[in-house]
Amino acid sequence: MSTQLTLQAPTALPPSEVPNYLQTLWGEGLQGSDGATTFTLVVYEASWLQQHLIRTGRADGPLTGLLEPELIKAAKQAVPELGLPLSTAVMDQRLAWELGQQPGHHQAQDLRGQFVAAAISAHKPRRLITLAPTLDEGQTLETLVAAYCPLPDEGAGGTACGDVVVLRGGRGSLHQSLELIHPLIRDDLPCWVWWNSSLDEAPELLEALAPPSRRLVVDSSLGHPRRCIDLLVRCIKAGQAVNDLNWLRLRTWRESLAMVFDPPSRRTALEQVVQLDIDVEGDHPLKGLLLAAWIADRLGWHLVESYDIPGNGDGDGIGASFERTDGAAVQLRLMPVPVGSPKIHPGALVGLRLICAPQGRPPLCVILCSESGGCMRLEAGGMASMELAEDVVPLPNESEEVELARLLAGGHDSTNPLLASAASIAARLLPA
Amino acid sequence: MSAVLTNPLRVGLRQERIIPAQCIVIFGASGDLTQRKLIPALFELYRQRRLPSEFAVLGCARRPWSDEEFRSRMADALGEEIAGHGHIWEGFAAGLFYEPADLSNPASILALGQRLEQIDRQRATRGNRTFYLSVSPAFYGSGTRALAAAGLLDDPDRTRVVIEKPFGTDYPSAQALNKVVQASAKEKQIFRIDHYLGKETVQNILVLRFANTIFEPIWNRNYIANVQITAAETVGVEERAGYYESSGALRDMVQNHLTQILALTAMEPPGRFDAEAIRNEKAKVLQAARLAHQGEPWKCCVRGQYGAGGNARSPIPGYREEPGVNPNTTTETYVAMKLFIDNWRWQGVPFYVRTGKRLPKRLSEVVLTFREAPVHLFDAAGGAPTPNQLILRIQPDEGADIRFEVKAPGSGMRSRPVDMAFSYDESFGEPSDEGYVRLLADAMLGDPTLFTRSDEVEAAWRLYTPLLELIEDAPWRLPVQPYEARTWGPAAADNLLAEDGLVWRRP
Structure with missing residues (x-):
């Protein structure tokens, strides 16, 4: 699906006039229509x-x-x-x-907030508020407003409309715009806040934009791992509906691993796991930890300890010991591996190896990898005597906007319980 | 489904669509369907976290129940299903309400509208409403009209009506009913439910055909010799004699369930996976379908009625001895027929359809038999090579088999057939949702893909019109033939295929 521009050229207004302008727009310009009764989407779009x-x-x-x-x-x-x-x-x-740090003064038109991914506009947001910080920290606040009707798909019809509000300026001026933003968020509709930037950035702004009553979308691959996971856990504990795009990108890994154990004949092997190895790209371990935590949670393992594993030039790894429900031990090793062509987001998964040792049967070794090369390291070392189940995990080639649209379609008003459980375990797996 | 450990890694992975804020209004809330199917399906959706917190069920019937009495009765109906899920039930039950209502009384419907506004405020359901008509078919038209007259269907984006089967009793009555409901609501608001389409394996016909490249190139008259569609039941008429006496197997099973399976099996690939594209193709193929002998339907159809069977220890009464059945009835409990589809894909390929009660096994399946190899190079263990078959098992033991010839072990070159089997049970080991879970969710989501459109319903009735007219005007040309309970129907049904040198598959 292609992106869409607002149909109406945005109107630049002094910030103080925005609420009145919108009221007039809906009251007169749009014949008293209330617009779509859907949701408000607030996006922090640092780019x-x-x-x-x-x-x-x-x-x-x-x-x-x-x-x-x-x-x-x-x-x-x-x-x-x-x-x-x-x-x-x-x-x-x-x-x-x-x-x-590089020199340069090229400039381009700033259309942030005015380009709406078709996947998002298909859900007819009632109001899209974009905060667009500029490189120039001292830039004063600019506000742009436009009415907005998503172009309907062929035959889909539909006239529900919304509006877009863009707030552009230095981070300081954006912080001052909070007083303007809050009245623009309707109380009677759900509000999603998408922090489309690093979680290391502007924590006060994030906190002010996303109180627990709003549905928060973050990406835990962007930012210091400890800060990211702590934020997730804090939001979950506060009862906030929080969604993590980094977690959502694990979908194909979770699905591929579940598929291995769909045939009932393999189910019992899940009770006999003795070792879990996960390879990740670079030094951002959170995605791998969330996957390990999900497995541990689903299989009822109890975390005994976690520790650093000194690396050999590619960064340190993370090890952990778990106790299964029958008291037996499970070892986790999460290691960074160098790659020549990394994925878009830090800490993408390269491979996973799960070794099960059922009694009276040959061990079962499950290897999943993101590409054939990723399997090679995990295939090495003593696999010959095991029953081998291997698969290459399909890489979802979907943008953040498509992932977000999937969340919007779901209308999730609470945190996914799988993420909630996994996040608290991942926080404990990450060494202090 | 054998008892197996749940796959703990599978829990919570299904990427289901979440239903928007919603109030579902069930007319006929004191009836059997509500207690056996609808409330359990809604409770299952709630357990799967697919219902939002802004959700309500408003039960409507003539009985003067209170909200509490309705909740209590529904809890009783669910019985064991809520055992161990007490807190989940409490959350669900908080959204259950009841309003005494009479669809034939405009004042009652106006009062219902006020109650719905109150629920909108109480549960924040925002005017999104699904009206489920689980009432006598006699009320489908008048009920829809009453809802429209009260303004409850004014918003085509936020209101919809679900209508149970049977949708009409023949082509003219279906046309008339369509006119009435379409005068009250837009077609996109009308959801004609056929619970067969909620079955995972029926939907799998679409996936098998259109998600794989190995089947579609041979899914046509060049490679397929004939198609058999069977829906066999072991049970008799049970408690439904009153309804069944006026419908019979043709109206109860063939016109809806089996015809929908026929359409999914024979339709052309849709351009995209959306409701209209799929329903366009289904309607087109049904419009191209005809009885093998349009002018002389008795030559391509067989009607049967089960007689007594069983043995001395467990005798089975014949249909005419069943409670509530006219001892001289000529209602059919078995139908078999031969159809053709006049289009490029299927010209000349016979489709054999059969259904019956008190047959030896409970099963539904589609069997595609392929043409024989042009030259027989090898001796076959069975005398002649068995044609290749693709068997889609809809229920029970859901899955698919491909039957093909292989070399029998030994020094010679004799061939024999073997089956390559796919079983949902062995591959997934998880029970599928009840059809109503899927269909109720789709209706509340406003997704009509698995519901029958007006032109499909009319095409299905039109297809069987010569047969219905014959039964009405000259029943002696197509008498009901007796068959012993727990056998595969009357001998005439075997003869129907024997004339073409074929036999029914004995599953």
Whole structure:
């Protein structure tokens, strides 16, 4: 699905006039229509990587906030040019930071908040509020407003409309705009807050935007692992509906592993797991830990201890001991591995190995990997005597916007219980 | 389904669509369907976390029950299903309400509207309403009209009506009913339910055909010699004599369930997976279907009625001895027929359809028999090579088999048939949801893909019109033939295939 622009050119208004303008718009311009009775979506759209790629002349504008293929290509080219390890993922903060140190004054039109992914507009948001911080910290607040009707699919019809509000400026001015934002969020409709940036960034703004009553969407691959997991756990404990795109991207891994044990003949092996190995790209272990935590939670393992495993130049790993329900021990090893062509997000999974030792039967070794090469390390060492179940996990080639749209479609008003359980275990797995 | 350990890694992985804020209004809430199917299905959706917190069920019937009495009766009906899930039941029951209502009384419907507004405020259901008509078919038209007159169907995006089968009793009555309901609501608001379409294995026909490349190239007259569709029941008429006497097997099973399976088996690939594209193709194939002998339907159809059977220790009464059945009835409990589909894909391929009560096994299946190999190079263990077959097992033991010839072990080159089997039970080991769980969820989501559109219903009735007219006008041309209970129907049904050199599959 292609992205859509607002049908109406956004109107630039002084911030104080926005509420009145919207009231007038709905009261008169749209014949008193109330618009879609759906939800409000508030997006913090930093797009630092895109902004720096454009500023340094590595990518063309306009700045849309969408991670288009040409931007990904430009970012990948920049990794070796800036002397970063080849394992550096496109969304790794170090890439944006290094780009920030480079000279350049190229400019492009800033259309953040005005480009709406069709996957999102299909759900007819009632109000889209985009906070678009600029590289220029001192830039004063600009507000843009437009009515917005999603283009209906062929034959779909539908006239429900919404509006978009864009707040653009330096981070300081955005913080001051909170007084403007809160009255724009209708109490009678659900409100989603999508923090589409690093969780290391502007914690006060995040906290102010997303009180527990709002449904929060974050990406725990963006930010320091400890800060990310602590935030998830804190939100869950506060009863907030929180969704993690990093967790959602584990979908194919969870599905592939569950498929291995769908045939009832294999079920008993799950009670006899003795070892779990997970390989991840780079030094962001959270995705791998969430997967390990999910497995541990589903199989009823009790965490005994976790510890660092010194690496051999590729970064340190994480080890842990679990106790199964029958008292037997399970060992976890999560190791970073170097890759030549990393995925978009830090800490993507490379492979998983689960060894089960059922009594009276040969051990069962399950190996899942993201590509054939990823299996090779896990296939080494003593697998010959085991029953081997291998599969290459399909990589979902979906944008953040599509993942978010799936959440919006689900209307989830509470945290997924699988994530809630896994997050608390992952927090304990991550060594202090 | 054998008892197996649940796959703990499977729990919670299904990416189900969440139903939006909603109030489902069930007319006929004191009836059997509500207690046996609808409330259990809604409770299952609640247990699966697929119902939002902004959800309500409003039961409506003439009985003067209170909300509490309705909740208590539904708890009794669910019985063991809520045992051990007390707190879940409490959460679900808090959204159960009851309103005495009479669809034939406009004042009663107006009062219902006020109650719905109150529930909207109380449960934040935002005017999203699904009206389920689980009432006598006589009320389908008038009930829909009454809802429309009270303004309860005014919003085509937020209100819909689910109508149970039978939708009409013949082509003219289905047309008339369509006119009435379409005058009260837009077609996209009308959900004609056929619970067979809620079955996982029926939906799997679509996936098997259109998610694989190995079947579709040979899914046509060039490779398929004939198709058999069977729905066999071991039970008799049970408690349904009153209804069954006026419907018979043709109206009760063939016009709806088996015809829907026929449509899914024979339809062309849709351009995309959406409701209209699929229903367009189903309607087209039904419009191209005809009885093998349109002008002389008695030549391609057999009606039967079960007689007594069993043995001295456990005798089975014949249909005419069943409680509530006219001892001289000519209602059929078995039908077999031969159909053709006049299009490029299926020209000349016979489709044999049969259904009956008190047959030896309970099963539903589709059997596609492929043409024979053009030259027989090998001796066959059975005298002649067995044609390849693809067997789609809809129930029980859900799955699919492919039958093909292999070399029999030994020094010669003799061939014999073997089956390559796929079993839902062995591959997934998880029970599927009841059909009503899927269909109720789809209705509340406003997804009509698995519901029957007006032109499909009319095409299905039109297909059997020559047969219905014959039964009405000249029943002696197509008499009900007796068969012993727990046998595979009257001998005439075997003859129907024998004339083409074929036999029914003995599953």
